[in-house]
Amino acid sequence: MKVLAIDTSSVVATCAVLDEEKLLGEYTLNQDMTHSERLIPMIKTLMDSLKLKPEDIDLFAGSVGPGSFTGLRIGLATIKGLAHVVDKSVIGISTLEALAFNVPFDGIVIPIMDARRDRVYTGIYRWENGKLLNIMEPTILNIDELLDIVDSKYEKVLFNGDGTLVFKDRIDEKLKDKALYAPISLNMAKASSIGELALLKWEEGSQENYFNLSPDYLRESQAQRQLNEKR
Structure with a gap:
């Protein structure tokens, strides 16, 4: 069973593919670029390197937050879109749980x-x-x-x-x-942790519909707070 996992909850963009208990590949960047610029090319590079297509993936997983509002929206829109195209299940993972899992x-x-x-x-x-x-x-x-x-x-x-x-x-x-x-390398989001947690939750019977998966911000966005203050 192959899982494609991503995390875009911070400035780090990361994607990984796991096959049951094996990590097939992981791609992580921690630099000042927007996720809209780099996420899809990262996923394509990783998938091409593994000679995989979206239809080869059995489960899609992504971090649902907390974290960057824009980053989470981009990441979840991407993972939901891919799952929708091939009609596969998705699982959302807490960013904090994934960090602890590192x-x-x-x-x-x-x-x-x-x-x-x-x-x-x-x-x-x-x-x-x-x-x-x-x-x-x-x-x-x-x-x-x-x-x-x-x-x-x-x-x-x-x-x-x-x-x-x-x-x-x-x-x-x-x-x-x-x-x-923790060591420096374990302070960042790791898509492999997202993917492994998703596999564990799948084995426990968890799965979500790509239409319903949504971010967990834990607080209102700055724009929403400003709107509420004006009201």
């Missing part, structure tokens, strides 16, 4: 994504017996509020995500040696 750490993993204004998108996850469990649902919090929760509940945690670059000094000041950090 790091099979024996303990608490806390992905943090910069949400501006001293806030982070975050969740709290724990690995148990080789399975990733969600123990705090994805949410948006002030970084100090998150650190208070962590300091009061946990002895050792591992952080990953782009928020670690923004808030590392404050994390260290508050948590000191309670805080560990």
Whole structure:
């Protein structure tokens, strides 16, 4: 069973193809280009390199957020369009769950994504017996509020995500040696993590219709907030 997975929730654009328990290929770029410019060429390059066509893919997967509003819309429109053309199922994966899945750490993993204004998108996850469990649902919090929760509940945690670059000094000041950090390569979205999670959820019976798959922003867009303020 082949899965095409993508993640465009941040400045990173990444796509991967998995076949059951094997990663066939992955393409990741972290540079200042728009996803509308690079995503389709990346997918085509990867698929051509693997000598695959869209009809060879059995399941399509994409990150549903949180993250960049524009990036998520572009990514999900792409994955839904491909699934629609070949009439295959899609599965949406939380960006935060995928980040936590990058790091099979024996303990608490806390992905943090910069949400501006001293806030982070975050969740709290724990690995148990080789399975990733969600123990705090994805949410948006002030970084100090998150650190208070962590300091009061946990002895050792591992952080990953782009928020670690923004808030590392404050994390260290508050948590000191309670805080560990993932390697640089595991701070970014990985389409392979999206794809593997999608396979696991498929095996559990999950699937979604490409008409209904939608982003999970966790907050209103800036344009919507400005409109509400005017009202």
